[in-house]
Amino acid sequence: MNMIVCVKQVPDPEAPPASFKIDPATNKVVPPPGVPPVISPFDEQAVEAALRIKDAKGGKISILSLGIGLLRDVVKKPLSMGADELILLEDPAFIEGDSWSTAYALAMAIKKIGQFDIIFCGRQASDTDAGQVGSAIAEILGIPQVTVARKVEVLDGKARVEKVTADGYEVVEVNLPALITVSNELGEPRYATIKGIMSAKRKEPIVWKPADIGVEPGKIGATGRRSKMLKLFQPVREGKVEIITGENEEDAAANLARKLVEVKLL
Amino acid sequence: MADNKGIMIIAEALNSSLASISKELLGAARKLAADLGDEVSALVIGSGIAGVAAEAITFGADKVFIVDDPLLKDYRTDAWVATAEKVAKQVNPRIILAGQTTIGRDLASRLAFRLNTAVTMDCIDLTVDATSKQLMLTKPVYGGNARAIFTSDLYPQMATVRAKAMSPIAPDSARKGEVVTVAAGLDAAAIRTNVLQKVIAEVEGIKLEDASVVVSGGRGIGGPEGFKQLEELAKILKGAMGASRPPCDSGWVPETIQVGLTGKIVSPDVYIAVAISGSSQHIAGCGGSKNIIAINRDPEANIFKEARFGVVGDWKKIVPAFTAKVKELLGR
Numbered sequence: 001m002n003m004i005v006c007v008k009q010v011p012d013p014e015a016p017p018a019s020f021k022i023d024p025a026t027n028k029v030v031p032p033p034g035v036p037p038v039i040s041p042f043d044e045q046a047v048e049a050a051l052r053i054k055d056a057k058g059g060k061i062s063i064l065s066l067g068i069g070l071l072r073d074v075v076k077k078p079l080s081m082g083a084d085e086l087i088l089l090e091d092p093a094f095i096e097g098d099s100w101s102t103a104y105a106l107a108m109a110i111k112k113i114g115q116f117d118i119i120f121c122g123r124q125a126s127d128t129d130a131g132q133v134g135s136a137i138a139e140i141l142g143i144p145q146v147t148v149a150r151k152v153e154v155l156d157g158k159a160r161v162e163k164v165t166a167d168g169y170e171v172v173e174v175n176l177p178a179l180i181t182v183s184n185e186l187g188e189p190r191y192a193t194i195k196g197i198m199s200a201k202r203k204e205p206i207v208w209k210p211a212d213i214g215v216e217p218g219k220i221g222a223t224g225r226r227s228k229m230l231k232l233f234q235p236v237r238e239g240k241v242e243i244i245t246g247e248n249e250e251d252a253a254a255n256l257a258r259k260l261v262e263v264k265l266l
Numbered sequence: 267m268a269d270n271k272g273i274m275i276i277a278e279a280l281n282s283s284l285a286s287i288s289k290e291l292l293g294a295a296r297k298l299a300a301d302l303g304d305e306v307s308a309l310v311i312g313s314g315i316a317g318v319a320a321e322a323i324t325f326g327a328d329k330v331f332i333v334d335d336p337l338l339k340d341y342r343t344d345a346w347v348a349t350a351e352k353v354a355k356q357v358n359p360r361i362i363l364a365g366q367t368t369i370g371r372d373l374a375s376r377l378a379f380r381l382n383t384a385v386t387m388d389c390i391d392l393t394v395d396a397t398s399k400q401l402m403l404t405k406p407v408y409g410g411n412a413r414a415i416f417t418s419d420l421y422p423q424m425a426t427v428r429a430k431a432m433s434p435i436a437p438d439s440a441r442k443g444e445v446v447t448v449a450a451g452l453d454a455a456a457i458r459t460n461v462l463q464k465v466i467a468e469v470e471g472i473k474l475e476d477a478s479v480v481v482s483g484g485r486g487i488g489g490p491e492g493f494k495q496l497e498e499l500a501k502i503l504k505g506a507m508g509a510s511r512p513p514c515d516s517g518w519v520p521e522t523i524q525v526g527l528t529g530k531i532v533s534p535d536v537y538i539a540v541a542i543s544g545s546s547q548h549i550a551g552c553g554g555s556k557n558i559i560a561i562n563r564d565p566e567a568n569i570f571k572e573a574r575f576g577v578v579g580d581w582k583k584i585v586p587a588f589t590a591k592v593k594e595l596l597g598r
Contacts, residue, residue, distance in 0.1 A: 013409050017546055017568050020411040029408065099375075100384060129407050129527065130387050135375035144458035145343055147372045150521075160462070165368045166530070167522055170340075171463040178458075183528065184511065185521050226384035227418040230402070234412050239571040241560070249579035250587035256559070256577050257591035265536050265557055266479075266503060266592060 001059030001154060003050040004113060005083065005120040006106055006133065007043040009067050009074055012036065013126040020234070027232040029127070037074055042122025046182040047078040048189035049152045050120050057154055059117075060084045064109055066094050066102060072205070079200035080192035086205040087113070093210050093221050099128075101224030103136030108213040110141065118159060119179045123148050131181070138179035146172050150185035270421040273298050274331075274359040276350060277308040277322055278369055284321040286475075287365035289434035291427055292326035294392055295363060296435055298401075301394045304360060307331060311349050313339035316447075323443035326435050330443060331357065335450035340461035341369045347376045349450055354381060356448070359422050361401060363392075366426040374426045385424035386416045390431040401425065410527060410546035410553075429475070429531040430554050467522040472506045474523055479505030480534045482525055482552070485512035486541025486562070486581065493519050496540060499589045502598050508532065510548045526551035541581045544569030561585070 012035050019032035031037070039047075050061045063078045066089040079086055087109060094105050110119060119138075124131030131147075138145035150169055151162040159176060162169045164183050174180075192200075210220060218224060244259055246252035260266040273295040277288040288308070295306040308327040310318050312334065319330040333349050350373060354362060362377075364370035366388045378385035390413075391404035401423045403416045474480065481500040483493055493507065500507040508525040509518075525532055527547040533554035540561045542548060549572055552558065560573035561584050570576050577584055592598075 011408075013547070017411060020408065020546075022412060029412070098384065100379065103379075123528070127408055129405070129409065131371055132375040132378075132385065132387060135372070136379050139376055139379040145372070145376065146459060147343075148368070162465075163368075164521070165464075167469075168465045168467040170461050170465065173460045173462055175458040184515060188515070226420055227386060227416045230415045230417060232407070232412055232414045237571045241570045241573045241576045243565075243570075243576050243578060245577075249577075249583040252577045252579060253584040253587035254591040256575060256584075257588050257595055259575060260536070260559070261592075261595045265559075266596065 001053055001057050001117045002115045003053065003059060003118045003120060004062045004064055004110055004116050005043070005046050005050050005078065006137070007047065007063055007065050007075070007078060008040045008125045009037050009065065009070050010040045010125055010127045012038045013041065022232055022234055024233070027229060037071060039074060039077055040122050040125045040127070042124060042126070042182060042184065044077070044189040045184060045186045046120035046122045047081055047083060049149065049180070049182045049186055050118070051082050051190065053118070053152065053154055054082065062087060062113055064106060065089070066105055068092055068095050075205065076200045076203070077192065079203055080196040081190055082196055086203065088205045088207045089213070090207050091209050093217065096222035097220060098225040098227050099130050099132035100136055100226045101220050103133045104140060104224060105213070105215055105220045106133065107137045107140035108215045109208060110137065112208070112213050117176045119177070121179065121181045123181045123183045134179055134181040141179070143177050143179055144174050145179045145181070146174050147181040148183045149180050150183055152180055152182070270358050270360040272305050272307055272357065272359045273302070273361040273363065274307045274309055274354070274357060276362065276364040276370065276373065277310045277318065278365060278367065279310060279312050279315040279318045282315070282317055284318050284325065285365070287367055287429050288322070289325045290430070290432040291363050291365060292322065293434040294427060294432040296326045298361060298392065298394060302360070302399065305329065307357065307359070309333070309350065309353050311338050311346055319445045323441050324437045324439055326441070328443050330445045331448050332445060333448045333450050335452060337452045337454055337457065338450060341372070342457050342459045342461065343372055343376060344457045344459065345452055346373050347380055348452060348456070350377050351380050352451070353448055354422065362422045362424045364426045366428045370426045374424060378424045381422065383420040383422055383424055384418040385426065387426045389425045389427050392425060392427070406527070406550055408546070410550035430533045467520050469520075469522065471501065472504070474506045474508055474525070474530050475532060477506035477532070478534050479503040479536045479538070480508050480525070480532055480552070480555070481505060481538045481540065482508035482510065482542060483513060483540045484510040484542030487513060487518070490518040495585050495589070499538075499585060499592070502589060502593055502596075505534070505536075510542045510545070539569050539573070540585060542569055543567045544572055
């Protein structure tokens with residue numbers, strides 16, 4: 001199995017909400033000081049999905065990431081978990097895109113990689129929360145997609161995917177090659193092993209520029225955008241909580257019950 | 267683009283009736299139609315779903331396009347996208363709206379790229395710009411920490427809409443509308459996925475999305491045992507139990523009761539958040555509740571910023587005392 005996993009470096013979504021700031025002049029997030037970026041959590045689960053298939057069937061996993069200022073310690077994490085190679089689309093021309101122009105660059109890089117049976121993406125990036133890049137890559141490459149997977153296996157040359165639904169899941173069989181997006185229901189990604197970390201240290205990422213993957217310059221990054229972001233802002237919270245107290249916790253609890261009945265909420 | 271006319275919603279049928287998200291989309295579409303002087307159509311895709319047409323008209327559709335074909339029985343990306351593409355090219359709408367649902371998020375993203383346009387996903391507000399007449403689409407980003415407003419110059423203008431962000435219109439059985447049947451004309455060989463099995467997680471009692479009272483627990487509950495107490499409280503309040511993501515990821519409760527950005531979106535009258543810190547991604551799922559009641563030992567927890575009433579302390583002491591008092595006061 002030849003697998004490609006697309007991963008994105010994002011501001012750490014686990015950083016405390018109070019540290020989240022936007023610069024209104026640039027419509028951009030101000031990274032909280034001292035909190036390093038991470039790989040978007042669903043993308044890490046996508047790496048885990050690929051590793052489980054590699055464990056069962058063998059194969060090669062290529063990690064593909066687009067951005068600038070990609071911290072090597074961050075983007076090398078999938079290598080330390082067991083992926084085989086890391087390809088970076090690292091150039092200012094690639095960034096500030098929307099789902100479409102980003103997916104176009106990734107799809108062109110995937111074409112250059114050539115051999116693949118499954119492309120994995122996270123179900124959505126934890127910054128844009130759009131969940132479109134996977135579908136766009138599949139559309140550009142003309143391959144089938146299954147989104148929001150909780151389990152992926154390969155059987156008889158097809159992938160068998162458990163797709164999360166509102167009231168459970170469905171088992172979907174898909175012809176290969178295919179694109180699959182992965183959700184948190186897949187389970188925790190594995191930890192890096194010492195051996196993995198040592199081997200990742202020695203591996204240098206392959207860096208591709210726009211000319212390396214034959215993209216049309218007008219279709220990537222900011223110039224290739226189909227949608228424009230007019231404004232990025234933080235919703236205003238009113239914060240008018242009434243704290244119910246009492247002699248002790250049990251008493252406060254009883255007072256809460258009385259209050260909720262009194263105001264007819266219960 | 268002058269040729270694009272009308273607002274089309276992609277409707278979903280659930281057990282042969284119109285899904286609530288589709289009623290909400292029709293409500294949103296009627297508002298946009300009033301601003302644009304346009305008509306509203308609904309596209310219904312599936313097998314044995316023709317009965318949904320009348321309901322769609324009742325809830326605001328002027329026209330319903332029905333594509334009813336055995337090959338469309340299960341949601342399969344290739345079949346549904348090809349069908350929606352065919353109808354969209356025939357109708358040439360100005361706007362296409364879908365729900366941010368299992369079907370909508372898969373279908374709308376791929377359909378947008380097929381139609382050479384753009385889509386904004388998971389919108390909570392849709393307005394029409396007075397000058398350009400383009401959609402201004404507001405969606406939560408950064409796990410709910412921020413919101414962004416998007417537009418596009420491309421047509422059809424597309425968005426998926428979050429559950430419960432929009433209100434349906436009052437159903438009117440006297441409304442008149444036209445029903446148009448469109449042949450799917452699908453090639454079975456071009457459908458590259460197959461649904462082998464559907465697994466429905468059994469949930470006792472009231473459905474989480476429909477409950478007027480929700481009792482939810484977070485990481486602080488510490489294990490599956492604690493959720494039994496929350497379940498009992500939910501039962502007494504004739505409500506449903508939910509959870510934030512950590513208890514689901516830890517396997518303490520089924521994944522299907524996760525409330526949050528990637529789980530269920532609920533908007534009950536009363537949402538009791540027990541030992542939930544209130545991460546943005548959780549608030550994304552419960553922020554629409556009319557009243558949030560927070561029980562948390564950390565007075566600085568973010569959930570108190572969202573709550574109307576709160577108690578600071580250990581849930582292990584508070585929940586049993588609260589449950590006992592509620593039983594007494596309500597005589598249950």
